[in-house]
Amino acid sequence: MTxxxxxxxxxxxLLTQARAELSQGDVRQASEKGxxxxxxxxxxxxxxxGWEHRGHRQIHQAVVRLxxxxxxxxxxxxxxxxxxxxxxxxxxxxTDVAVGGGLSDIARLLDLxxxxx
Numbered sequence: 001m002t003x004x005x006x007x008x009x010x011x012x013x014l015l016t017q018a019r020a021e022l023s024q025g026d027v028r029q030a031s032e033k034g035x036x037x038x039x040x041x042x043x044x045x046x047x048x049x050g051w052e053h054r055g056h057r058q059i060h061q062a063v064v065r066l067x068x069x070x071x072x073x074x075x076x077x078x079x080x081x082x083x084x085x086x087x088x089x090x091x092x093x094x095t096d097v098a099v100g101g102g103l104s105d106i107a108r109l110l111d112l113x114x115x116x117x
Contacts, residue, residue: 007044008117011037011110018103027099032089034099034106038082041110042066044117066116078109
């Protein structure tokens, strides 16, 4: 499997894990796995296109490029949700309801991005 394929597989797996963590009451781990799911899918696309994707800045730049390329601002907005989930891992300020909604947005993001990978 190519690296891009590995990233795609990891993305979906992390979303499944995030939902399981949330159902067990671990909001922080669910948040971080939601972020990871989004980041891994972006990395899959970036890898395929030869874009840098090693750090947060480069991943965010790839998201902006993808939103511009597709004309779909939901890509950027949903990725902002992922970034908020990432912050929640450290700050632990979100409720389980908010994180559950965020994970739903991440699922929508993956559905938008996967055809581009």
